[in-house]
Amino acid sequence: MSDVAVMSPEWAQAYRHLWNGSAEIRQGAKDLTMLIEWRVQDADDQVAQLEIADGEAIYGGSQIEGRKPDFVLTATSNVWHRVAEGEIGVASAIATRKIKFVGPIKVAMANMAVLSAGLRLVGQVDGLVWGD
Template sequence: MTELFSPEWMQAYAQQWNTEPELTEALGKIHFSSVIGYGFEDESEPRGVISIVNGQVTYAGTYNSQKLNWDLRADSHHWQQWLTNGLNMMGVSMAYMTRKLQFRVGDYLAMIKDPRMAGPFIKSFTVMSRV
């Protein structure tokens, strides 16, 4: 298995993302463009990053001080748990409230209240599990 958030893992994640219409089409409709970092809660910077333009991942790889719109962190145990079991809306809310899933950058509450973004956010965890 490729190391979580390594450049190879991020590129495989991007390939899966770009083949998932519930992400690409849904986010394309709202012209969603963002830079999202992923990493571990005990590290100062994210390990991996994806750049999204109108719903499509255009870059995936190592974090190199890019300006982030979102920075998602958790410990390795919880990342693995979510990759294995998935994550639904209630699970995301509980993970956020208990700080198992941290948003170092980004407005979780605004995102989760917008169904145009909340659905794709949940779907992104399903896509992660395919890597």
């Protein structure tokens, strides 16, 4: 497997398969339809989107032209790495702005369990290079 930069379009394609392979995440997100944008702070080439429809990840890749994401999550690669390892909790990372979060916070808080489970998958992509 070749190197895959975290939050790159290639990462998003692989992450989509991990998302769909998790019964816990798909069940927890079954009522959610949204477009999520993931960013590595200060790395313009590390931006990816994941589209969820009724809990299923139907798209993972580069930014979709003309579509505004429902949620944007931005952090340094080091913070993404620490969140994926469980060293930093998702709610804490958002509350302390280690993860800069743009979107309806009430929706995120109401779905914190699935958001946390999804963020733990971030580091499970084969060939992942953190860059931190």
